[in-house]
Amino acid sequence: MSSTGYSISKTSFLKFEQCNKAFFLYKTHPYLRDKLSKDKQLTFKRGHDVGFFAQQLFPGGRDVSKETKSSLQAAALTLTLIQEKLPVIYEATFLFNGVLIMADMLCLDNGKYTAYEVKSSIKISETYLKDAYLQYYVLKNSLVEFDDLYLVTLNSDYILDTEIEAKKLFKKRSVKLKAEENFPYFDHKIKEAHFLLEQNIIPNIGIGKQCFRPYQCDFFGNCWKETISEKSIFNMPFLDKGLLFEWFHMGTKHIDQLTDELLEKDLLIRVRNSFLNQKAIVQKEKIIRFLSDIKHPVAAMDMEIWSPAIPQLNGTKPFEQIPFLVCVFEGEKSSSFFIGNANDQRIEFAHQLIALTKHFASILVYDKTMEINAINNLLNLAPELRLELDALKSKMKDVFDVFLNLDYYHPGFKSNFSLKVVASTLLPEINYSVIGSGLEAMNYYDQYRLADNDLEKERIKAELIDYCNTDSEATFKIVDFLQKLVK
Numbered sequence: 001m002s003s004t005g006y007s008i009s010k011t012s013f014l015k016f017e018q019c020n021k022a023f024f025l026y027k028t029h030p031y032l033r034d035k036l037s038k039d040k041q042l043t044f045k046r047g048h049d050v051g052f053f054a055q056q057l058f059p060g061g062r063d064v065s066k067e068t069k070s071s072l073q074a075a076a077l078t079l080t081l082i083q084e085k086l087p088v089i090y091e092a093t094f095l096f097n098g099v100l101i102m103a104d105m106l107c108l109d110n111g112k113y114t115a116y117e118v119k120s121s122i123k124i125s126e127t128y129l130k131d132a133y134l135q136y137y138v139l140k141n142s143l144v145e146f147d148d149l150y151l152v153t154l155n156s157d158y159i160l161d162t163e164i165e166a167k168k169l170f171k172k173r174s175v176k177l178k179a180e181e182n183f184p185y186f187d188h189k190i191k192e193a194h195f196l197l198e199q200n201i202i203p204n205i206g207i208g209k210q211c212f213r214p215y216q217c218d219f220f221g222n223c224w225k226e227t228i229s230e231k232s233i234f235n236m237p238f239l240d241k242g243l244l245f246e247w248f249h250m251g252t253k254h255i256d257q258l259t260d261e262l263l264e265k266d267l268l269i270r271v272r273n274s275f276l277n278q279k280a281i282v283q284k285e286k287i288i289r290f291l292s293d294i295k296h297p298v299a300a301m302d303m304e305i306w307s308p309a310i311p312q313l314n315g316t317k318p319f320e321q322i323p324f325l326v327c328v329f330e331g332e333k334s335s336s337f338f339i340g341n342a343n344d345q346r347i348e349f350a351h352q353l354i355a356l357t358k359h360f361a362s363i364l365v366y367d368k369t370m371e372i373n374a375i376n377n378l379l380n381l382a383p384e385l386r387l388e389l390d391a392l393k394s395k396m397k398d399v400f401d402v403f404l405n406l407d408y409y410h411p412g413f414k415s416n417f418s419l420k421v422v423a424s425t426l427l428p429e430i431n432y433s434v435i436g437s438g439l440e441a442m443n444y445y446d447q448y449r450l451a452d453n454d455l456e457k458e459r460i461k462a463e464l465i466d467y468c469n470t471d472s473e474a475t476f477k478i479v480d481f482l483q484k485l486v487k
């Protein structure tokens with residue numbers, strides 16, 4: 001513990017690296033943090049679930065966090081378990097130089113302890129490495145019998161075959177070499193972080209690119225509340241953040257200060273005018289061209305994808321994108337297909353997808369990337385359906401393009417052209433009920449598969465179909481809106 005009484009956790013150290021002010025606020029004014037979004041909560045939950053599953057690599061350990069109430073108690077219990085030479089310890093806690101770390105797994109082998117840090121990811125990011133190097137620094141300085149730390153990630157080549165084999169599902173990478181090179185860096189940075197806390201003054205740091213790198217900062221709401229007004233230049237689409245910050249720090253903070261010379265491009269000048277006049281940009285010719293490419297009969301389609309970190313279906317890999325629901329909306333009527341069976345029904349899904357869409361000459365989608373990926377995966381699985389699935393791909397018309405190309409722009413979009421934002425701006429009749437994002441839908445599907453009560457399953461299925469239907473209805477009605485606009 002430092003002289004200020006604060007210890008620095010891995011999370012707070014990474015905040016220090018991102019922004020000194022974020023670190024200081026996190027330690028001293030935590031109540032100013034933004035509320036955790038549902039998507040972030042779900043990402044944390046997934047990380048926790050994968051970490052728990054990875055304990056199967058070294059089963060039978062004692063979880064220090066479950067037996068203690070404070071980090072100091074956890075560190076004391078860890079020490080006792082090490083003195084007793086316990087072979088496997090989960091959440092082993094150490095404190096060195098005022099830095100507190102919890103190693104996911106600590107395992108004894110030939111009289112030496114090795115730590116394992118689990119990440120629910122296929123790739124190793126710079127942030128993961130820094131986090132691992134800091135853990136290594138603390139472990140090496142607090143544990144005589146420490147040997148190495150491995151970053152454990154999901155193996156993208158692993159294919160599930162009947163039963164999951166934890167040893168094949170995960171792969172590991174030693175950080176020893178690089179971590180030891182970083183010791184002087186951590187000595188220096190940790191001293192700086194403690195000094196900052198001793199000063200007890202909120203660092204005078206203005207908003208900047210650091211607010212988004214490597215993640216959007218938790219204190220965004222606090223620091224940006226005066227900047228994010230309706231007139232803020234940060235609402236302008238297609239402008240590089242670096243350039244916006246340059247202008248902002250030179251005093252150009254509001255859209256009405258953006259001159260033609262600064263914006264240069266004609267389309268950006270039109271966007272600025274759209275904000276100032278609160279009038280949409282309508283590039284009639286371009287919209288007509290898009291609409292004339294739509295053939296009748298037409299329907300809108302949306303798919304929901306399940307992408308479990310730990311494969312659940314035979315023949316699938318970690319994070320493989322598996323479609324589980326498709327909804328097709330054709331004006332008054334909608335139809336859907338939902339995979340309710342616990343087994344692999346992807347080929348049945350491909351057949352149903354073809355059956356639901358084959359009568360239509362055009363299929364409207366909003367941002368087709370995910371749908372195209374899903375169809376390509378189905379093609380790999382059922383090459384005999386190539387003709388039908390290729391035909392479906394060629395019928396797809398991406399409504400997102402109209403907004404991305406600024407054929408239509410409403411100042412209410414600001415710089416966000418997602419279906420939810422476009423629909424809520426243009427179609428007041430569209431309402432999403434419980435589920436608010438694709439990630440939430442995925443979590444609902446997880447719950448569906450785990451539920452053991454038929455009524456509960458039906459309730460979750462109805463919510464999912466309602467969400468997917470709303471997306472396809474919104475896509476259909478946006479095209480309707482565009483048609484009326486150019487009539």
Ligand code: SF4
Binds near residue numbers: 223
């Ligand atoms: S929002 Fe930006 S300036 Fe404020 S604490 Fe976070 S990173 Fe620092």
